Amino acid sequence: MINNPEIGTHYDEESVLEVEDLTVTFAMGSPWRRKVLVPVNHVSFSLKKDEALGLVGESGSGKSSIAKALTRIYTPTSGEMYFHGTNVAFIRGSELRKYRQKVQMVFQDPYSALNPLKTVHQQVQRPLRLIGNTQYSVDSLLEAVGLSRDLQYKLPHELSGGQRQRVVIARAMALNPEIIVADEPISMLDVSIRASILSLMNDLRRRYHVGYLYITHDLASARFFSDRIMVMYGGHLVEIARSAELIRRPFHPYTQLLLAATPSKRQQKSALPQTGYSTPNLWSTAKGCPFAPRCLYVRGECTINRPPWTWVSSTHGVACFANELFRQPGSQM
Amino acid sequence: MIRPVREKFPLSLRSLRKVDEVKRPSSIWSRMLGNTKFRWGLTIFMLFVLMAILAPVISPYSPTLTSFTPLDPPSLKHLLGTTANGQDVLSQVIWGTRISLGVGVGAGALSIVISIAIGLLAGYKGGLADKILTTVTNIVLVIPGLPLIIVVAAYVRATGPLTIALVIGLTGWAWGARVLRSQSLSLASRDYVTAAKLQGNSDAYIIRQEILPNMISLIVANFVYSVLSAILAEAALEFLGFGNVSDVSWGTMLYWANNGQALLSGAWWWFVPPGLAIAMVGASLALMNYGVDEIANPKLSVHRKRRANKRS
Numbered sequence: 001m002i003n004n005p006e007i008g009t010h011y012d013e014e015s016v017l018e019v020e021d022l023t024v025t026f027a028m029g030s031p032w033r034r035k036v037l038v039p040v041n042h043v044s045f046s047l048k049k050d051e052a053l054g055l056v057g058e059s060g061s062g063k064s065s066i067a068k069a070l071t072r073i074y075t076p077t078s079g080e081m082y083f084h085g086t087n088v089a090f091i092r093g094s095e096l097r098k099y100r101q102k103v104q105m106v107f108q109d110p111y112s113a114l115n116p117l118k119t120v121h122q123q124v125q126r127p128l129r130l131i132g133n134t135q136y137s138v139d140s141l142l143e144a145v146g147l148s149r150d151l152q153y154k155l156p157h158e159l160s161g162g163q164r165q166r167v168v169i170a171r172a173m174a175l176n177p178e179i180i181v182a183d184e185p186i187s188m189l190d191v192s193i194r195a196s197i198l199s200l201m202n203d204l205r206r207r208y209h210v211g212y213l214y215i216t217h218d219l220a221s222a223r224f225f226s227d228r229i230m231v232m233y234g235g236h237l238v239e240i241a242r243s244a245e246l247i248r249r250p251f252h253p254y255t256q257l258l259l260a261a262t263p264s265k266r267q268q269k270s271a272l273p274q275t276g277y278s279t280p281n282l283w284s285t286a287k288g289c290p291f292a293p294r295c296l297y298v299r300g301e302c303t304i305n306r307p308p309w310t311w312v313s314s315t316h317g318v319a320c321f322a323n324e325l326f327r328q329p330g331s332q333m
Numbered sequence: 334m335i336r337p338v339r340e341k342f343p344l345s346l347r348s349l350r351k352v353d354e355v356k357r358p359s360s361i362w363s364r365m366l367g368n369t370k371f372r373w374g375l376t377i378f379m380l381f382v383l384m385a386i387l388a389p390v391i392s393p394y395s396p397t398l399t400s401f402t403p404l405d406p407p408s409l410k411h412l413l414g415t416t417a418n419g420q421d422v423l424s425q426v427i428w429g430t431r432i433s434l435g436v437g438v439g440a441g442a443l444s445i446v447i448s449i450a451i452g453l454l455a456g457y458k459g460g461l462a463d464k465i466l467t468t469v470t471n472i473v474l475v476i477p478g479l480p481l482i483i484v485v486a487a488y489v490r491a492t493g494p495l496t497i498a499l500v501i502g503l504t505g506w507a508w509g510a511r512v513l514r515s516q517s518l519s520l521a522s523r524d525y526v527t528a529a530k531l532q533g534n535s536d537a538y539i540i541r542q543e544i545l546p547n548m549i550s551l552i553v554a555n556f557v558y559s560v561l562s563a564i565l566a567e568a569a570l571e572f573l574g575f576g577n578v579s580d581v582s583w584g585t586m587l588y589w590a591n592n593g594q595a596l597l598s599g600a601w602w603w604f605v606p607p608g609l610a611i612a613m614v615g616a617s618l619a620l621m622n623y624g625v626d627e628i629a630n631p632k633l634s635v636h637r638k639r640r641a642n643k644r645s
Contacts, residue, residue: 071531100533115529
């Protein structure tokens with residue numbers, strides 16, 4: 001059992017969403033040679049009210065699958081997702097519709113996130129109409145995301161990537177959501193406007209009390225934007241901590257590798273702290289820790305058993321056998 | 334050929350001027366009318382439509398009147414001559430437009446409606462629905478079209494234009510369904526469709542508002558194609574005598590011309606006009622199809638543009 005003071009109860013005043021043992025699987029191959037892919041493997045975490053939770057990992061680590069499971073585009077294979085104390089992992093019909101309206105999404109590609117044939121006005125007005133939201137108007141939403149109202153009768157192809165992403169955010173805000181799942185919202189934008197989109201999202205968090213699951217592969221932007229950061233590798237949640245703490249004292253060997261790979265003022269001259277470049281094994285037959293083939297601290301049990309989850313402090317948890325790393329924090333950097 | 338530098342300057346000025354103009358997106362219809370191939374195709378097709386509508390006004394005689402000299406070659410009295418039964422060929426061609434176009438458009442419309450329903454449902458819903466519908470589509474696809482139509486038409490007793498349109502429409506939807514399925518499969522995975530789902534829109538709304546409008550050019554292309562194949566299938570069926578041979582259409586004209594040994598007696602004016610009419614309508618529809626294709630798939634017209642640039 002996971003010893004988790006944050007997740008122990010199903011209803012916590014502070015938590016908007018509590019995810020327990022979430023597993024998403026895909027059946028691949030033909031029916032007689034079925035292989036099962038596990039992009040999200042028994043992941044537990046919670047999202048507090050108005051919190052920005054970063055989710056960092058490389059391609060194929062299961063970040064986007066978590067996003068799609070939280071918005072219920074995918075139905076989880078097992079596990080629970082408590083939204084204000086109600087398990088929403090397997091709801092259907094009108095319940096699902098109501099839940100989805102509370103958990104909106106901002107997409108990676110602003111070019112495919114807007115219907116090319118509808119004006120900005122139409123795209124933002126539809127959700128307002130749908131829930132009968134009279135609190136906001138298209139004008140006020142566009143203003144809130146920093147767009148001129150002159151843009152409202154334009155079509156998506158007449159807007160820049162940054163403007164489109166703002167329209168996407170306005171459209172999400174129209175439903176008055178409690179959580180916005182932002183799946184790499186800035187990775188396809190020009191570098192010069194990335195920070196402004198992140199500040200906009202931060203601003204909306206303060207003004208409208210919306211929580212974020214901010215998914216990225218970039219530790220630097222996760223640190224800039226989020227209160228806490230989760231690190232995923234091969235479908236496993238490997239570490240979670242407050243942003244500053246995670247950067248200062250990373251415990252998991254993979255987090256350390258990620259940090260070492262981040263460009264910084266200090267020149268990284270030595271080789272990266274890893275033993276190989278293999279990609280994680282996501283098949284359901286995989287055993288042990290997915291990072292074991294690349295890990296400097298690998299030991300026998302790493303390839304046999306799933307690493308235990310340890311809360312080093314009340315807010316800093318890690319899934320690793322090499323507990324000597326936790327006692328001499330940061331020394332491996 | 335090296336383009337003179339001078340030419341670049343006015344080009345950039347022109348593009349600067351464009352910034353001030355309010356750029357209205359050209360709608361799909363205006364883009365289609367701007368396409369030369371489509372315009373030509375539409376013009377020819379509309380001429381035939383006019384001919385069908387105005388048949389009572391413009392045809393010189395009744396198409397079923399048999400009181401003329403048989404096998405009279407074209408003359409001022411009979412611009413396209415007469416048949417072996419003593420009917421006026423021109424009047425028959427004009428009146429025949431009605432059935433030929435009517436059956437073609439009707440069958441095309443029926444098959445595109447079935448294609449849209451099956452293709453969109455399979456592509457959008459996915460899963461088991463997709464598997465079942467794709468299997469059905471593939472089965473219909475591998476059945477050879479014309480032989481099936483012949484078998485069905487031979488078994489149905491009351492063969493009139495309506496039956497033939499129904500038979501063609503109900504057998505000709507498979508290819509369109511397949512094309513529309515793959516397109517809606519691709520559209521259904523776009524982020525804006527996901528966003529529409531997250532907003533809590535109904536499936537009907539998403540299909541109607543988010544997916545269908547984005548594949549209208551493909552639908553038009555498929556409609557034009559199915560009208561074309563329906564007209565050809567209808568002519569083929571009637572030529573083979575599976576229609577009601579007392580109806581006047583291009584297909585039955587060819588049937589009677591064949592029965593009346595028009596080829597042997599050298600009565601070219603009997604079989605060339607209906608054949609030419611079928612070919613012209615076919616060409617007009619094919620032109621429209623190419624035009625729509627170029628708009629839906631801009632890569633096709635790149636080559637042409639490049640050639641036009643070279644010329645200037």
